[in-house]
Amino acid sequence: MSAAYDCDVLIIGGGPTGVTLAALLAKRGISVIVAEKEAAIFPLPRAAHIDHEGMRILQEAGAAEAVMATSRSADRYEFRNAKGRVLMRFDGAGQTGPGGWPIANMIHQPSVEAALRQALLVHEYADLRTGWELLDFEDDGAGATARLATPDGDRSIRARWLVGADGARSPVRKACRISFEDLGFEEPWLVVDVLVDDPARLPTANLQICDPARPTTCVIMGAGRHRWEFMILPGETQEAISTPASVERLLAPWNVAGAVRIERTAVYTFRARIAQEWRKGRVLLAGDAAHQTPPFAGQGMCSGLRDAANLAWKLAAVVKEEAGDGLLDTYQPERAPNLRATIDMAVMMGRMVCTTSRISAMLRDAKFGFARMLGKLPDGPPAYPPLAAGAVLAGSAGAGTYFPQGLAVDGARLDDAMPDGAWLIARTSLDSPQLAPFAQGLAAWLDGHNAQAVLVRPDRYVFGTGNPQALAAAWQQALSGA
Structure with missing residues (x-):
């Protein structure tokens, strides 16, 4: 330098x-x-989750x-109405995701x-x-x-x-x-973080309570902690809702007195x-x-x-x-x-939760009930879009998608076995000492994309698929032409 x-x-x-x-x-x-x-x-x-x-x-x-070592997993993620009926539910948070780690980790x-x-x-x-x-x-x-x-x-x-x-x-x-x-979402909420003395009295799921009288969030956090978030309603002041008496009143329906100790309260304005x-x-x-x-x-x-x-x-x-x-x-x-897809998903969930009109809440509940009858409710958050522009080989199968981190039988992770930087993985290299423990999953990925080889970028998104020599040349061209 x-x-x-x-x-x-x-x-x-x-x-x-x-x-x-x-x-x-x-x-x-x-x-x-x-x-x-x-x-x-x-x-x-502050933040409570890493995927x-x-x-x-x-x-x-x-x-x-x-x-x-200090993270925890929630059983499920549920959106419930004022009467406690489940409107939407996501399971499998503890399962291994494409990144090679649990899908949801509360931190x-x-x-x-x-x-x-x-x-x-x-x-x-x-x-x-x-x-x-x-x-x-x-x-x-x-x-x-x-x-x-x-x-x-x-x-x-x-x-x-x-x-x-x-x-x-x-x-x-x-x-x-x-x-x-500005993407059109701005709502003030009271955040209450607690230290947990009796975990048996707390929910094991992450919950969104879609109650028009008081939209509320209840989530697991890292070891020994839990969080509630309460929407601040029109006419309420931040100072009044943050008082110890107000916080005690908001937590009363959860029956956690004596099971938790307040660590902090803070007002945040959620924005998009x-x-x-x-x-x-x-x-x-x-x-x-x-x-x-x-x-x-x-x-x-x-x-x-x-x-x-x-x-x-x-x-x-x-x-x-x-x-x-x-x-x-x-x-x-x-x-x-x-980011737009991420924010759109969060705003959709937020608007579902933040409804304060009883009539709108009744219509929302009916809509979700009908969708449940038809089997049209999602079983998880929508997938993020692949990279459509930038440093990808447009037109090749899988370009711009997230490349999974395979796990070996002994639990070893692909990234730890591979060098830093970009990877060129060809069918002919799957029996190498580095790749052999992961060969079955890699072969299945190549089969699924009808590809001879894949070039994976250093951030583990797919640059492109195709002939190994052509991929290497295209990668160098993408870098040198930038």
Whole structure:
């Protein structure tokens, strides 16, 4: 690296998205500094769920096993009406998903962040600086120079690229004058997190109570914790609903007095928004800085982790001059449609839950009852769309789909057996020592796509299928032509 740069990538924000991105970059030999304005990890829970794909990303970052040690699985996810009748139910949360981990994992965010920071320590190319707050920055076309307030006074850091992973209020996004597209959902809710003393008295399912008198969420969290969320109704103030007496009254129907202790209460406004631009010159946005989704589908943190996985390999390829910086222009076209599908699903669930009109609730209940009679209710959340544009071989079978992480008979995971970077997996290589334990699943995937070979991108999405030599050439062309 030229002495003109202090690091290859400067990441503003040391939350899950920023630290995951740092770990994935450092693992690829990219020097990275993470600047986090807070001195320590925020000690109270926020996100509650990571899916199988998010866990696979944490696996690559080196934090998955530590996160799983404190995570829990819910029996099911149910949407119930005011009378307790199930409107919609998703089962199988504990089953293994395509990512090679349980489909739904209920977590304690501070524990996740601690595991990620611990994993970051093993990388010589990564440096996490706490108590560093961004003051301003300048993009001169060849790099970005940021001025930061640190415990030792103001400091200037010059990087080839700057990433704003600095949350919903992102100073980086604001400095770039990037506006949000509002997707039409904004509801204030009271969040009540508790420590559990008697788990036998708490639900074992994640619940959405679609009661027009008070829409309510009840979810399992990481070991020893549980969460309720109560919609704030028109005419109510945040201050009044947050009082201890009000919280006690809201929890009374759950009969958990003596079984739980309040850890914190907070009011959040659930929003659905996507930034208009995710890249501006040498500056990129990730996580909540680029998008916010209501929590009903449990995809807030997962979306930030997917951003990190998509961005890490592309930034690494550009820094190493294996690809032109046009490759970074595929980041938003690839991620934004997935985000819109995620947000659409969360908003659909949210509107189902947030109905406060009794007449509308009766019509909703009748609609779901009729759909149940016809067998038309979904048995799980809808699948995310494949990548339709960007660094994929359009027109080849499976291009842009998520490539599953197979498990061997002994429980070994495919990603751990394979090298970092892109994979070219051909039928003729399935008997190799690396692939033999996973050969049956890989052969079935190739059969299903009538393919001789598959080229899997570093973020484990399929670049394309076809002849091995042609795939390798097309991949190089995609990188060099970017």
